[in-house]
Amino acid sequence: MTISSRTVVEKVLRAGREVDIDTFVELMAPDGYIEWPYRPAGVPGRLRGRAEIRRHLTETAGTLVTFDEYRNLVLHETADPEVIIVEYEACGSVVATGRPFEQTVIAVIRVRNGQILSYRDYINPLPLVEALAGVSAAD
Template sequence: MLRSFNQRAFNERTPMSATSREVVEQMLRAGREMDVETVVALMAPDGCIEWPYRPPGVPGRLQGRAEIHRHLSQAGNFVRFTEYRDLVLHETADPEVVIVEYDALGTLVATGAPFRQTVIAVFRVREGQVRSYRDYINPLPLMEARASLARADRPGA
């Protein structure tokens, strides 16, 4: 169940007048810090997160705050991101759309092994809330990380 958060206090920090770029910057920071509550609060109530390219077992689409919260809370302990490198935000002719590209660096929580993920994401932000977040990750690093964890869990591996 979605834990309650103080929407009024959040709105004071993230006013409806925040630009799309500012909202995306907040979303990226919250994602890197694994701050699920802020990610969910930045989403529109019926907003969605999509992963068009993903490894098996990762849903293609999450719709609504409750579903997003549930998934991110359960999936949050796989990789701990430490930095986003070579971050570029592209503001588009459509003021609602921001395209982001970066390399996400971190470690696998279970083993401490280094992890690097290349990301291109497209955000649509309206009235200070993310309506859609389409995350075009490279699925290969996640697939390799999962495989390495599976090998480590096997006796005699």
């Protein structure tokens, strides 16, 4: 039985929120990639392949912000059965200060044969830039 694109996307979102790096990476195709077209300084534009994605997540997950929940989550199935568009608000806190943190996310995810080929994450980088500026000012 083939797993639906929607189910794969639901699983990868849960793994990301729960910082379950193993599950997240297993859901990626061996040569799949994550891309951030809009990002703050220091965030790579693209990570390709499971090893590079695992390394990045292991080094960075949960170090700047943590997410407790995704609010107003909407998954849009498209005319292309491989493509899901996701909208949500990521809500959590800034690790260094404990202050609340919210970020709007739109992602376009392509899934084939139960694995993510591409995960284009169109985050709003401004809340992260502001949170990091607050951390620097507190030092």
